[in-house]
Amino acid sequence: MLPGILLYDALYLTFASAIYVSSLAIALRCASFLPWWLAVPVSSLVFLLALIVEVGALTALCPRLAPGRYVLLKDRVYYGWLFRSMLRRILFVPAIKWILFSSNLLRFLALRALGARVSLTSFVSTDVELLDPSLVRIGPLASLGARVMVSCHYVSGGKLLLKPVQIGAGAMLAAEALVAPGVTIGPRASIGSRAALGVQVTVEEEAEIGGAAVVDSFARIGARARIGTAAYVPALEEVAAGSKRDAASSSASMRTSAAPAV
DSSP states (O other): OHHHHHHHHHHHHHHHHHHHHHHHHHHHHHHTTSOHHHHHHHHHHHHHHHHHHHHHHHHHHSOOOOSEEEETTTOHHHHHHHHHHHHHHHHTOHHHHHHHHHSHHHHHHHHHHTTOEEOTTOEEOTTOEESOGGGEEEOTTOEEOTTOEEOOEEEETTEEEEOOEEEOTTOEEOTTOEEOTTOEEOTTOEEOTTOEEOTTOEEOTTOEEOTTOEEOTTOEEOTTOEEOTTOEEOTTOEEOTTOEEOHHHHHHHHHHHHSOOO
16 A cells, blocks of 8 residues: 555655646746736746646546446556546645636636536626536536635545536536535535535436535435425435425434334
């Protein structure tokens, strides 16, 4: 394990250094032809664009990620995922990421370079974490608030499991919402602050998930259903379209299901 960690660090430093230096060299080359007052903004933009292009080119060379289970340290797709994660970290160093995500166009280009299928008209906060961009799809006018985290992978039993996440047009994810692999969020659905959606949860169109609510794995929330603040939806449960579920009814449901047979 230790040799693998050291090798990863060595590869990260090598690729990061090469990408940053080459992008900086291109930016300085462009700046040399401009007056100083124009050289600074232009060279900064050129540096960011060169960084995006280089990371995008290297990402395109990686094995394509597909939903499935892959053996750690053995499968070709696992190494592709690992290298893609490395490139994401290189491109999204905090200071650089803040600049990229503050611009709608640069954010769009950066995410597309990493393989994300994201609309130019979507809104993504500067501190959102998309851990596997190439498996994420974000529709037009969708909004991801501060510190939202979207993951398309987890590790279990020595295997890497990859599942795509889809966020529909006009959907809204409030601050610190957590989205697990395989989640589908329908058009104009609303996910409250600090709500958590488990693996392969489906939230249909115009459904609302209240703040701090938990929707456990494989549950389905029907269209226009309402899940209240701090409510809990058990795994595999289906909430009917247009129905409501609050924290009190969730607790009652849990007590009923947990009651011993007599």
